[in-house]
Amino acid sequence: MKHHVMYVAAATALCGLLAACANGGPDVNGYIQKANSAVENAISGVTGSKAGTNGSDGLTNAAGPVYTSISGGSSLQGLFAGQNQQKANYGQIAYPRVALEYLSYGANQPCWKVRATIWANAKRSHDEVFQICTAPVVMRDATGQAGTISDQALGTIAYKLDQTRAPMNVANTGEQRTRGPLPPARPMNVALMSTTQVGANPLQVRLDEINARIAYVSGYVPFGDTSIMSGLSTAFYDYRVWIHAFDPAGNRG
Numbered sequence: 728m729k730h731h732v733m734y735v736a737a738a739t740a741l742c743g744l745l746a747a748c749a750n751g752g753p754d755v756n757g758y759i760q761k762a763n764s765a766v767e768n769a770i771s772g773v774t775g776s777k778a779g780t781n782g783s784d785g786l787t788n789a790a791g792p793v794y795t796s797i798s799g800g801s802s803l804q805g806l807f808a809g810q811n812q813q814k815a816n817y818g819q820i821a822y823p824r825v826a827l828e829y830l831s832y833g834a835n836q837p838c839w840k841v842r843a844t845i846w847a848n849a850k851r852s853h854d855e856v857f858q859i860c861t862a863p864v865v866m867r868d869a870t871g872q873a874g875t876i877s878d879q880a881l882g883t884i885a886y887k888l889d890q891t892r893a894p895m896n897v898a899n900t901g902e903q904r905t906r907g908p909l910p911p912a913r914p915m916n917v918a919l920m921s922t923t924q925v926g927a928n929p930l931q932v933r934l935d936e937i938n939a940r941i942a943y944v945s946g947y948v949p950f951g952d953t954s955i956m957s958g959l960s961t962a963f964y965d966y967r968v969w970i971h972a973f974d975p976a977g978n979r980g
Contacts (some may be wrong), residue, residue, distance in 0.1 A: 799855035808946030813967035833979035834929035885935035914969030
């Protein structure tokens with residue numbers, strides 16, 4: 728079952744945190760946003776994001792940028808930041824839209840090369856190629872505190888991306904996936920064939936990790952979703968980002 732391992736991990740952590748809160752335990756958001764000196768040093772020396780696009784001063788990590796622009800510009804960063812996601816969920820905000828094509832990828836590849844076709848409206852688009860890596864994601868909150876987003880939170884985000892559906896009042900291409908401007912019915916839900924008999928599909932797991940980071944880079948994920956507790960507050964994201972294709976020549980294993 729897709730994301731089975733992530734579901735279990737996220738659910739287990741969520742139950743533990745709920746219990747902690749019920750017993751007067753520490754604030755979950757405060758825990759995840761907590762800074763330490765190592766993170767602060769890493770942020771001060773590494774760039775790779777637009778400052779202040781979504782109340783955050785850094786989508787960076789100790790090993791280097793999670794996101795690196797390769798060609799076509801870097802407007803993907805913070806593209807959706809500050810938008811009313813509730814309206815978007817109901818199809819009331821049509822653009823921008825983003826179709827993703829994975830150019831170089833693999834279950835054992837920590838960094839993937841991706842092309843984003845970004846639609847400003849139904850007739851105007853441009854392509855941006857970038858690299859996205861599964862390194863730790865560090866963000867700053869509105870107070871300037873920095874913290875690393877937990878694996879549980881990223882797993883919850885991947886799950887919610889997978890559950891997203893195009894609303895009934897938005898024209899879509901059904902099961903067909905195109906470069907746009909219309910999204911498919913299930914934007915981020917793509918079943919990949921497993922190469923293992925048991926356990927989670929390694930390529931599917933890596934795809935989830937990559938997509939969760941793309942969501943953060945683009946501002947598609949609200950900052951509050953750095954906490955796995957946010958899984959209770961937002962059932963799904965809006966339909967305006969979708970998987971278009973995988974380049975068959977780009978599978979690196």
